[in-house]
Amino acid sequence: xxxxxxxxxxxxxxxxxxxxxxxxxxxxxxxxxxxxxxxxxxxxxxxxxxxxxxxxxxxxxxxxxxxxxxxxxxxxxxxxxxxxxxxxxxxxxxxxxxxxxxxxxxxxxxxxxxxxxxxxxxxxxxxxxxxxxxxxxxxxxxxxxxxxxxxxxxxxxxxxxxxx
Amino acid sequence: xxxxxxxxxxxxxxxxxxxxxxxxxxxxxxxxxxxxxxxxxxxxxxxxxxxxxxxxxxxxxxxxxxxxxxxxxxxxxxxxxxxxxxxxxxxxxxxxxxxxxxxxxxxxxxxxxxxxxxxxxxxxxxxxxxxxxxxxxxxxxxxxxxxxxxxxxxxxxxxxxxxxxxxxxxxxxxxxxxxxxxxxxxxxxxxxxxxxxxxxxxxxxxxxxxxxxxxxxxxxxxxxxxxxxxxxxxxxxxxxxxxxxxxxxxxxxxxxxxxxxxxxxxxxxxxxxxxxxxxxxxxxxxxxxxxxxxxxxxxxxxxxxxxxxxxxxxxxxxxxxxxxxxxxxxxxxxxxxxxxxxxxxxxxxxxxxxxxxxxxxxxxxxxxxxxxxxxxxxxxxxxxxxxxxxxxxxxxxxxxxxxxxxxxxxxxxxxxx
Numbered sequence: 001x002x003x004x005x006x007x008x009x010x011x012x013x014x015x016x017x018x019x020x021x022x023x024x025x026x027x028x029x030x031x032x033x034x035x036x037x038x039x040x041x042x043x044x045x046x047x048x049x050x051x052x053x054x055x056x057x058x059x060x061x062x063x064x065x066x067x068x069x070x071x072x073x074x075x076x077x078x079x080x081x082x083x084x085x086x087x088x089x090x091x092x093x094x095x096x097x098x099x100x101x102x103x104x105x106x107x108x109x110x111x112x113x114x115x116x117x118x119x120x121x122x123x124x125x126x127x128x129x130x131x132x133x134x135x136x137x138x139x140x141x142x143x144x145x146x147x148x149x150x151x152x153x154x155x156x157x158x159x160x161x162x163x164x
Numbered sequence: 165x166x167x168x169x170x171x172x173x174x175x176x177x178x179x180x181x182x183x184x185x186x187x188x189x190x191x192x193x194x195x196x197x198x199x200x201x202x203x204x205x206x207x208x209x210x211x212x213x214x215x216x217x218x219x220x221x222x223x224x225x226x227x228x229x230x231x232x233x234x235x236x237x238x239x240x241x242x243x244x245x246x247x248x249x250x251x252x253x254x255x256x257x258x259x260x261x262x263x264x265x266x267x268x269x270x271x272x273x274x275x276x277x278x279x280x281x282x283x284x285x286x287x288x289x290x291x292x293x294x295x296x297x298x299x300x301x302x303x304x305x306x307x308x309x310x311x312x313x314x315x316x317x318x319x320x321x322x323x324x325x326x327x328x329x330x331x332x333x334x335x336x337x338x339x340x341x342x343x344x345x346x347x348x349x350x351x352x353x354x355x356x357x358x359x360x361x362x363x364x365x366x367x368x369x370x371x372x373x374x375x376x377x378x379x380x381x382x383x384x385x386x387x388x389x390x391x392x393x394x395x396x397x398x399x400x401x402x403x404x405x406x407x408x409x410x411x412x413x414x415x416x417x418x419x420x421x422x423x424x425x426x427x428x429x430x431x432x433x434x435x436x437x438x439x440x441x442x443x444x445x446x447x448x449x450x451x452x453x454x455x456x457x458x459x460x461x462x463x464x465x466x467x468x469x470x471x472x473x474x475x476x477x478x479x480x481x482x483x484x485x486x487x488x489x490x491x492x493x494x495x496x497x498x499x500x501x502x503x504x505x506x507x508x509x510x511x512x513x514x515x516x517x518x519x520x521x522x523x524x525x526x527x528x529x530x531x532x533x534x535x536x537x538x539x540x541x542x543x544x545x546x547x548x549x550x551x552x553x554x555x556x557x558x559x560x561x562x563x564x565x566x567x568x569x570x571x572x573x574x575x576x577x578x579x580x581x
Contacts (some may be wrong), residue, residue, distance in 0.1 A: 012348060012438060016546040020553070021526030024230070025237035028244075031424050040548045050370050060349035060382065067201055068300035089353050089384055090284055094300035134334060135268040142187055142314065152302040161315055162189055 001119055002101070004081040009041055009113035011058035015065040015091070017041040019073060020046050028067050030052035034036035034073040051078035054118065056110050058084065062091020071095040071102075083107055083125060084134075096143045105136040168320040169354035169387045173276050173295040173410065182416075184319035192307045193294075195305035196224040198264045198419040199231075199340060200525075201282035201326035203241045204301035206248045209308055218311030220253035224240035224272065226264035227257065231520035234415050262493030262519035265289070265461035266294075269372050270493060273399060274406030275390035278315075280307040285461050285543060287378045290361040291371035292397070293390035293410050298379065303519040308333070317353040318384045321346075322418040325362025327427030334471070335370035336541065336561040337422070339377040340432045344442030345422065352382030353421065357412055362426045363388060367463045368397040376462045377543050418560075431576055433539070434559040437547040446565060448574045454536040456569035458562050459490030459517065460524045463541025466496045466503070468562035473578050475566035476512040482572030487514035491524035514569070526551030539568040 017040045019033060026033040037045070046093070055074060061084035062070060071094045074082065081101035093103040101120055110116070110148040115130040123136040139147070142164040149155045167182075169176060174182040175518060176192050188479035197205045202225055217223045225245045244257070249256035257267055264281065265288035273279050279286055282304040289296035299313065323342060329335070343350075356378045358371070366374070371388045374415030376385025388394075389411035396531045398407050431445040458464065459471055469491065481487045489509050491497040497519050500506050506516055517523075523530025524542040532538055532555030540550070545557035560568075564575035 014546040014547050016526075016544075019212065020548045022531075022548070022551045024525070024527050025235045027200060028241055037165060040553045060352070063348055063382065064544065065286065066282055066286075066298040066300055068204060068302060069201075085347060086352065088349070088382060092297055093303065097300055097302040109391050140316070152306060153208050153211050156306055156309075159436060161310060162312075164187065164189075164314070 001053060001117055004054050004080050005050070005115050006054050006056050006110055006114040006116060007042070007045060007049060007114055008110065009055065012060050012063060013041055014063050014103045015059050015067050015070045016053065018070040019067065030069070030072065030076060033069060034076040037073045037077050047076060047077065049077045052080045053078065053081050054083055054116055056083045056107050058107060059086050061087040063088040066090050068094045068098060071100045076102040091153045096147045097152040100145060101147060103136040105134045155160055165326050166415045168416045168418065169357050169389065169410065169412040170295060170318050170320055172412065173278070174315065174317055176230055176276060177278055182317045184317050186317045188315055189312055189319060190315050191312050192279050192280040194224070194268070194272050194279045195304060195307045196226060196264060196268065197247060197282040197304055198226045198267060199238065200229045200242055201301050202301050203303045205282050208302045208305035210307065212309065214309040216243055217252045217254055217308050223254040225249050225254055225256050225443045226267065227523045228263050229525065230527055231259040231518060240461060245255065253455055257422045260494060260518055262496070263464065263521055266465065266492035268440065270401050270495060275408050275410045276396060277513055278524045280304060280313055285376055285381065287386050288372050288376040288461055290378065290386040291368060291388050292374035292394055293388055294388070295382050295385055302382065303570050316353070318353055319419045320355040321351055321420045321422065323356060323358045324360040324423045324490045325358060326360055326420060326423070327362055327425045328365035329426045329429065331410055332429055332563060332581055333429050334561040334563065335366060335373040335428055337432050338426065339374045340434050340442050340559065341429055342424065343377060343381045343440050344382040346527045348380065348438055348440040349382045354383050356381065356383040356386045358388050361414060364391065365426065366535050367467065368393055371468045374464055375499045380543060410549065419457045431561060431564055431578070433574065436545055436556040439543065439545060439559065445560065445574060445576050449576070451574040452537060453483060453568040453573055455486045455530060455532065455538040456565040457488045457538055457542065458538040458565050459492060459544040461492060462497065462543040463562045464490055464492030466499050467542065469496070469500045470503065470564045472566040475506040475563050475577055476508050476570065477580060479512055479570050481513035481569045484568050485572045487569040488517055489514050490517035491519050493519050523550060524550060539565045539574060540570055555570065
C-alpha cells in the first residue's frame with residue numbers, strides 16, 4: 001500500500017513539460033536533470049515533492065517523446081506512482097520499464113494536496129481526504145511482472161529473456 | 165481470413181495469426197538509437213551484462229539531435245556512442261549525415277520490416293510499409309541484445325483517402341487536418357492505416373511526412389500499403405530487392421473509418437501549444453512570425469525544399485523574420501545544391517543549417533526569444549519545445565513557412581504562387 005500527497009496536473013502533460021529540451025545536455029547526469037522534473041508545468045514541483053507522493057494527471061499523460069528519462073526522473077524524485085485518466089503509449093510502457101507504477105483511473109475527483117492510499121495489486125485508489133475509492137484499469141499481466149520485478153533491466157537480468 | 169496491415173505484418177514476422185489486442189514477441193529487423201535517447205540505451209545494455217548485439221549489421225547509432233554539439237555534455241555522449249559502435253560492430257551515422265528517420269527511409273527500412281527505434285518519430289518508416297514504432301531506451305537495449313521485442317498487436321483505424329492534393333496544399337496539411345479530427349490522443353495504441361485510391365496520389369516523401377506525425381494522434385504506427393511508388397523509391401536508393409507488395413485485406417476489421425477527400429483540403433497550421441490545435445491558415449493571416457524554420461524528419465526532404473525554393477525565388481525574407489533551413493540529410497543537401505534550391509534560400513536571406521534535427525527540440529540552432537513566434541515544419545509545438553517556454557510554435561507546410569518568411573506573418577502560401 002502506497003500513501004502520499006497529490007501533486008495535481010491537468011490534461012496533456014507532455015514529455016517536454018516533464019523534461020524540457022533545453023536540459024537535454026543533462027540526460028547523462030540524471031540527479032541534475034531530476035531537479036528540473038515537470039518544471040514547465042510546475043516550477044516548484046521538484047523542490048516540494050516528498051518521497052511517496054503522487055503525480056496525478058488528466059488525459060494523455062506523457063504524450064510526445066520516447067524519452068525514458070521522463071518517468072525515470074519522476075521516479076528519482078521519490079514519486080510513488082503516477083495516476084492519470086489516460087496516458088500515452090510510450091510513457092506508460094517506459095514507466096513500467098523503469099519500475100515507476102502508473103495507474104489509469106478516473107482522476108476527476110482528485111485535487112492538489114489530497115491524501116491518497118494506492119493499492120497496486122488490487123488496483124484501487126482511496127482518497128482519504130475526500131473519502132472515496134476508484135478502481136484502476138488492469139495492467140496486462142506481462143507488464144505487471146516487469147513492474148513488480150523492478151523494471152525491464154532487472155527483469156532481463158533475472159530471466160535473460162521475455163517469459164511471456 | 166482477412167487482416168489489417170498491422171496484423172498482416174506481425175503475422176508474417178511471427179509466423180502465427182495475430183489479432184488486435186494480443187501481445188506477441190516479434191523479431192526486430194532494424195534497431196536504432198539517436199544521441200538524446202541513445203546514451204541511456206548504451207548504459208542499460210551494459211547494465212544487463214550484454215556485450216554482443218543480436219544483429220550488428222542491422223543496429224544503427226545516429227548522431228543527429230546535437231549536431232554538431234553545442235555543449236560538452238553532448239560531445240561526451242557522442243564519444244560514448246562512437247565507442248559503443250566500435251566495440252559492437254554497429255553502424256554509426258555521424259554528425260552531418262542527417263536525421264535518423266530520413267536516413268532510415270533512404271538506407272534501411274523496407275515494407276514488412278519491424279523497426280524498433282529509440283525515438284517517437286520512428287513511425288516515419290510506416291510510409292514505406294514498415295511496422296516502425298518508437299520505444300524507450302531499455303526496450304531498445306533489450307531489442308539490440310535479443311533481436312526481438314514484445315508488441316501489443318494494435319487495433320486499426322482506416323483513413324480512406326480519395327482525390328489528390330491541390331496546388332499549395334501538402335501532405336503536411338493532410339496530416340495536421342487528420343490530427344485535428346482525431347485529437348492528440350484520438351488514436352492512442354492504434355495503427356493508423358492509410359488506404360483508398362488517394363494513396364496512389366501521394367509520393368513516398370509525402371507518405372513519410374504523414375506517417376511521421378501518426379504519433380501526434382497517439383498512434384503506435386502509421387502504415388501505408390507498399391506499391392509501385394514504394395518499389396521505385398527503394399530502387400532509386402539502391403534497395404529494390406527489399407520491395408514486397410503489402411496491403412490490408414479488403415474487409416479487414418477496423419475500429420474506425422475516416423474518409424478524407426484530398427482535393428478539398430486547405431492549408432492549415434497547428435497553433436500553440438498542441439499539435440491538435442489545428443485551424444485554416446486563412447483565419448490566422450497577420451499573426452507575426454519572427455522565425456521560419458524549415459527542416460526536420462517531417463519537412464526537410466528534397467520535395468519540401470523544392471516547394472520552398474519556388475515560393476522564395478526572387479524574393480527577400482521580411483527584415484523581422486529569420487529564415488532557417490536544415491536539409492534532413494547529406495544527400496538532400498547535395499541534391500538541393502545541384503537543383504539550385506540552396507542558392508535560392510541564401511539569396512532570399514536564409515541560413516542553411518547542417519543536416520540534422522537543428523532547431524526542432526530546443527537545444528541549439530534557433531532557440532526562440534520570449535514572446536517570439538515560429539512557423540515550423542517540424543512535428544511538435546509543445547510548450548517549451550524550441551528551448552523557451554515563453555515562445556510560440558505554429559506548425560505548417562514548408563511552403564507556408566517560406567511564405568511567412570517573406571511576408572513576416574502567417575500567410576496562405578497560395579498567395580505567393
